[in-house]
Amino acid sequence: MRVSTHFALWVAGLAQAETQTTAGERACLARHAAGRQRLVEIGVWHGVTTRVLRAVMDPTATLWAVDPYPVGRLRVSFQQLIAHREVNSVRNGRVEWVRDTGVGAANRHRERGLPPADFVFIDGDHTYEGLQGDWTGWSPLVAPGAIIALHDTHASPSRPMNTTGSARYTREVILHDPAFECVDTHDSLTVMRRREA
Ligand SMILES: C[S@@+](CC[C@H](N)C(=O)[O-])C[C@H]1O[C@@H](n2cnc3c(N)ncnc32)[C@H](O)[C@@H]1O
Secondary structure (H helix, E strand, O other): HHHHHHHHHHHHOOOOOOOOOOHHHHHHHHHHHHHOEEEEOOOOOOOOOHHHHHHHOOOOOOOEEOOOOOOOOOOOHHHHHHHHHHHOOOOOOOOEEEOHHHHHHHHHHHHHOOOOEEEEEEOOOOOOOHHHHHHHHHHHHHEEEEEEEEEEOOOOOEOOOOHHHHHHHHHHHHHHHOOEEEEEEEEEEEEEEEEOO
16 A cells, blocks of 8 residues: 555544554563663654553653654655654653664764663664664663563564574674573564673
8 A cells, every 4th residue: 555545544544553563572562661761762663662662661751762754755754744643642751753763863862971771672674784783873872671672583473584684683693792681582573681780
């Protein structure tokens, strides 16, 4: 379906915001994000998982919602319009929108001297180099005990993806990072926790 057609149907209440995550993956994200204070999501699309994170985070928390939202032929990002309304319908904590890549957002976070994040969900550029950029950008910016959850990192019954860039980078690099341990998996989701110093 064309993006503008989906947008028109969504405005009319005849189509839902889209996500590629499964209900089980969203439940897993919600468990690990519950009560967190400084959350980052890289790759927002229509904001379905952003809504989940916002609903369960601490009421005083900030969630940085990162997506470059490239514009289409009509010079507008319909995905961004949908995401803003979907995410703003959840009343909890604060959301800061960052229209940038995951790498650009990590650089801004560092330049602003912001405190380390305690939850990061990486679901942006799923190429090998894309995940490499997000992992090397964000893994030093999280506190001990913090969670980094990654989508599309291994095959699941519904998504045979062991040869994709993000699955390869996870298998070859992330799972061997001595600063982190794998604490959970669900479908194609991998959940890493930063070890205590
Ligand atoms: C799979 S969707 C995210 C879906 C969302 N997490 C959900 O399930 O509800 C991927 C999103 O990543 C964004 N994206 C692509 N490259 C990116 C990058 N380098 N950094 C951050 N986001 C990126 C795309 O614009 C797209 O909106």
